[in-house]
Amino acid sequence: MAKLPPLKEWVEEVQDGAYGMKWRVKARLFEGKSPFQSVAVYDTVSHGRMLLIDGLLMTSERDEFVYHEMIAHVPLFLHPRPRRVLVIGGGDGGTVRETLKHPTVESVTLVEIDGMVVDAAREYLPSTSACLADPRVSVRIEDGVKFMAAHESEPFDVILIDSTDPIGPAQPLFGPGFYADVKKRLSADGIVVAQGECPFYRLDVQAALRKVVAGVFGSGTLYNYHNLTYPGGLWSFVIASKLPRDLAAPDPERVAALQAGLSYYNLETHRAAFALPEFMKRGLR
């Protein structure tokens, strides 16, 4: 599949036909079409290897640590003793990798709808996906919505919805039926976190998602992180807890024990992530 691209080939991501980002490609490593979407991995001059789904950049080797640390460690340092973790989506493996850094975690189940994403990540993004071979990890190539509705198992302490945008196969992951199932599958002190879009460009989607989550859990809270390669730079997750909990107060001793292995997350960025710009607060009311 790999072939030498023409000199100065660029990969571009354009939103609404009006604004975009571009990266210069060194090599096209993989291009495929699954039953669900197109999947590609390119090596770039400036950002290492990149995974694209339907032409949208999902993850780059240069900055994937930010997204993956912030989706995983915020809930995992809040939960008193996370043992069983479920990841929906996230076929690149980065969220699983961060989850496995927590010594209390005994099992991680990854439910990814598209086997081509997992295969491409295993082959071409080893620094992101190597953890998928860990004996604590079960990879299931299944529809996350059906998995959540149908399977019965021990409850999960933390569920991470590591999804693409609410278009294509990820759309049901933004609906109330899905979150009702999430709540059923969580343990009594469980926490859910989901990819929550960009406040500059998709505040309406954020407000709708927060409302869905709050409708099921009683509350839904956004927290922010920075993304080099997603449009707008400022992006959010939504978090909900079955028990009342101070979401800005992770366990400092457990953070200190893992700090040397983290590049973005620390006690300060955890707390700061919950400080929303005024225009977000207004738009989420």
Place this chain on the structure above:
Amino acid sequence: MAKLPPLKEWVEEVQDGAYGMKWRVKARLFEGKSPFQSVAVYDTVSHGRMLLIDGLLMTSERDEFVYHEMIAHVPLFLHPRPRRVLVIGGGDGGTVRETLKHPTVESVTLVEIDGMVVDAAREYLPSTSACLADPRVSVRIEDGVKFMAAHESEPFDVILIDSTDPIGPAQPLFGPGFYADVKKRLSADGIVVAQGECPFYRLDVQAALRKVVAGVFGSGTLYNYHNLTYPGGLWSFVIASKLPRDLAAPDPERVAALQAGLSYYNLETHRAAFALPEFMKRGLR
């Protein structure tokens, strides 16, 4: 000067020949070449009007509020009674506009090296520049470095270095001689804030600038904000105070009094801005 561009014309900003951003242009409103640099104002489909200097995007109508609120209000809400404010650079007027929201401010001096920037902003960016006509504002078309070294006047309570990147005419604004002059021109309880680049892409420049500022003031502290239209999305300012001061503790009553007129800044974003991601803390040591 204005002319109808070809359909689907784009303005692009490319870094290091390797990655970039692009915006679709509706109209080229102004294009000029001053003795210092090229200056352009374009109207875009998605981000309103944009000011470009030497092809680099300086400000867009859609998100300039973030930059301008964060450069101005962080120091202005920390200083107990800011009366005299100096802005170096910032010819578009956005920083002056935010400064004038503080009722204690009696005078703002804007020192911009390039009259073409001020003229273009006055003509084509009225929502950013209208404040320049305020009677409290003096606009001086002068070299900020020479102004700082030569002019004697009453000291300034707050000095804001609203500069471009350390290339071209802004380069001396990143050096130790300039900051020694800044310190001399500040009142005994004065505060300086300067544009501080992007930690993802220019951590080396940030570390050098911080060291320069700390060498003069005893300490230099970075704080972050989000930028829709600058590469990397996460950008910083550097702040230094002549008096020891809790930089994360603005005056809550004064913030509350102005909050309705602010779209990004609030008490929480002020405090959160000082929480640096782990990779920044390490790179700035």
